[in-house]
Amino acid sequence: MRNEQAATILRDIFQHAVDSARxxxxxxxxxxxxxxxxxxxxxxxxxxxxxxxxxxxxxxxxxxxxxxxxxxxxxxxxxxxxxxxxxxxxxxxxxxxxxxxxxxxxxxxxxxxxxxxxxxxxxxxxxxxxxxxxxxxxxxxxxxxxxxxxxxxxxxxxxxxxxxxxxxxxxxxxxxxxxxxxxxxxxxxxxxxxxxxxxxxxxxxxxxxxxxxxxxxxxxxxxxxxxxxxxxxxxxxxxxxxxxxxxxxTPALALQAAAQAANRHGLTPLILGDAIEGESREVAVVMAGIARSVKQHGQPVRGPALLLSGGETTVTVRQGQAGKGGRNTEFLLSLACALQGQEGIWAVAGDSDGIDGTEDAAGALVFPDTLTRGKLSGLNALAALDGHDSYSYFHALDDLLITGPTLTNVNDIRAILIA
Missing domain, CATH: 3.40.50.10180 (Glycerate kinase, MOFRL-like N-terminal domain)
Known part of the structure; x- marks a missing residue:
């Protein structure tokens, strides 16, 4: 699957989840x-x-x-x-x-x-x-x-x-x-x-x-x-x-709508939960591990598959660390760092209201070459993650998810596509 095709699918699935809550x-x-x-x-x-x-x-x-x-x-x-x-x-x-x-x-x-x-x-x-x-x-x-x-x-x-x-x-x-x-x-x-x-x-x-x-x-x-x-x-x-x-x-109903959209794209959806909490970067490491298991072992679901989750993670910002970004872009940057360019895995995460934190993006997308393209652009993913500057990282790659205000709000929607 090409990056362009994966991005189209993920954007469509995210949109179906949001539309179900309008x-x-x-x-x-x-x-x-x-x-x-x-x-x-x-x-x-x-x-x-x-x-x-x-x-x-x-x-x-x-x-x-x-x-x-x-x-x-x-x-x-x-x-x-x-x-x-x-x-x-x-x-x-x-x-x-x-x-x-x-x-x-x-x-x-x-x-x-x-x-x-x-x-x-x-x-x-x-x-x-x-x-x-x-x-x-x-x-x-x-x-x-x-x-x-x-x-x-x-x-x-x-x-x-x-x-x-x-x-x-x-x-x-x-x-x-x-x-x-x-x-x-x-x-x-x-x-x-x-x-x-x-x-x-x-x-x-x-x-x-x-x-x-x-x-x-x-x-x-x-x-x-x-x-x-x-x-x-x-x-x-x-x-x-x-x-x-x-x-x-509710978030659960939005994830069900996303799962139905995944089926139409020929993917097997697995909803991991609608109430997942925890530090964004740590939740991402767990999700990366599940995605790797699907890719390498067909567990807990065989690909092509879509891992869906909702809830609201958190970002703990200490003095002097405040960059630009929200919990969804932080989740995605941590996910990219954990996956280390694993082929055949793409992801989207965004706030269903269209605004992740205080910036103008709902979230962003991750591709197998996210880290490679970042390095070629002179970006340091780990430094951006530690500085809570995930928005700036994805903005430089033109990988932000821009929806504008959606006029609804059923929390965050995360989807990981495994081919």
């Missing part, structure tokens, strides 16, 4: 019964604007209004629903403004009204209302430290819930006595709705001391206002009355 197809069949009164739409996440547009189109005859917040560059027109853009992965002033406007829309509701909460990954940063005693600057400082610490998304969102006035089910309680239905596009390993956007409509049973211990585990400096909040006694938040949660798109 709001247009998944929103209408998951809408609840129409309300007798008003429908107020709220939401936060990278997919929230596209989700809102799908609701507006599906219910032209309903008294509909609302506010949702998405990432800068991810907005689309949503008719009667107001779209706000804010910063990700570190919140900005618009994140706080959006949260206050969303809270305001929930005032004065009745039992005949319906609140549709459109929740997707990224909502933790995009909708921010600091807990009493905290400022936006406090939350920004903690978020930056968490992003560089190697903490998992589950651990990060544990902290965020306890520093927020709307996360961990608090937003849902503000909607009472209206009925609330949460439509969730999951981007978290395990699909626990408490972790998607830090669960603004789902009760949280962790405690503030749990969050403080997590910060201390990663040696994160805790500002005194944050410590004061996390030292408070736990006040349990129960699920709101008349509240329902519906998972409408």
């Amino acid at each position: 709001a247009g197809p998944v929103i209408p069949p998951n809408l609840p019964e129409k309300p007798r009164g008003r429908c107020v739409v709220i939401g936060a996440g990278k997919a929230s604007a596209a989700m809102a547009a799908a609701v507006d189109a599906a219910w032209p005859d309903v008294d509909l209004s609302g506010v949702v917040v998405t990432r800068y560059g991810h907005a689309v027109p949503a008719g009667r629903i107001r779209i706000i853009e804010a910063a990700h992965p570190v919140s900005d002033a618009m994140s706080e403004t959006a949260a206050m406007l969303i809270v305001e829309t929930l005032r004065g509701l009745t039992p005949d009204d319906l609140v549709l909460a459109l929740i997707s990954g990224g909502g933790s940063a995009l909708m921010v209302l600091p807990a009493p005693g905290l400022t936006l600057a406090d939350k920004q400082k903690i978020t930056r430290a968490l992003l560089h610490s190697g903490a998992s998304i589950r651990e990060m969102n544990l902290v965020r819930r306890h520093l927020s006035a709307v996360k961990g089910g608090k937003l849902a309680r503000l909607a009472q006595p209206a009925r609330i239905v949460s439509l969730i596009i999951s981007d978290v390993p395990g699909d626990d709705p408490t972790d998607v956007a830090s669960g603004p409509t789902v009760a949280d049973h962790s405690t503030p001391p749990d969050a403080l211990r997590m910060l201390e585990r990663y040696s994160i400096a805790v500002p005194e206002p944050v410590r004061k909040v996390l030292n408070q006694p736990a006040s349990p938040v129960e699920n709101a009355v008349n509240s329902e949660v519906r998972l409408i798109a």
Whole structure:
């Protein structure tokens, strides 16, 4: 198989996975019964604007209004629903403004009204209302430290819930006595709705001391206002009355769509898991070992095959090491280093939202000659990996995966093709 053919196949498979999670197809069949009164739409996440547009189109005859917040560059027109853009992965002033406007829309509701909460990954940063005693600057400082610490998304969102006035089910309680239905596009390993956007409509049973211990585990400096909040006694938040949660798109479903596309290309797919976590470069070494086993021994699957996995790996950045790149390009550069030019193995990895970290690429592709071409271009793969500069490496080879914002988010999609 030639590089060009392998790249076409991998791009197509990645695209099928992303398309399976788009709001247009998944929103209408998951809408609840129409309300007798008003429908107020709220939401936060990278997919929230596209989700809102799908609701507006599906219910032209309903008294509909609302506010949702998405990432800068991810907005689309949503008719009667107001779209706000804010910063990700570190919140900005618009994140706080959006949260206050969303809270305001929930005032004065009745039992005949319906609140549709459109929740997707990224909502933790995009909708921010600091807990009493905290400022936006406090939350920004903690978020930056968490992003560089190697903490998992589950651990990060544990902290965020306890520093927020709307996360961990608090937003849902503000909607009472209206009925609330949460439509969730999951981007978290395990699909626990408490972790998607830090669960603004789902009760949280962790405690503030749990969050403080997590910060201390990663040696994160805790500002005194944050410590004061996390030292408070736990006040349990129960699920709101008349509240329902519906998972409408998940990493597992996206991988199933990728597997179906692989079959159409004559490949035998093997899904290794939808909730794989760990340090990006270390996960890549494991995946390289499995790919070699397929190539050399036909185990655990005979080629031509496609190894599929999802989840969210992490990158621990120490002072002075910060280059350009995200967890997917770091995974791929480590994979290339581990494979050492093994013939007949290609790979793609990308964030399903189209943005890997803070750069303009979803991810990249790896070829058997990735390291050779890098050397010819004067690049040092191991140095780039150690400096977390994987984006720059793949950019120099013109091997980045550029999709633009996809307006959905079911976490990372990784595919390794073995001929």
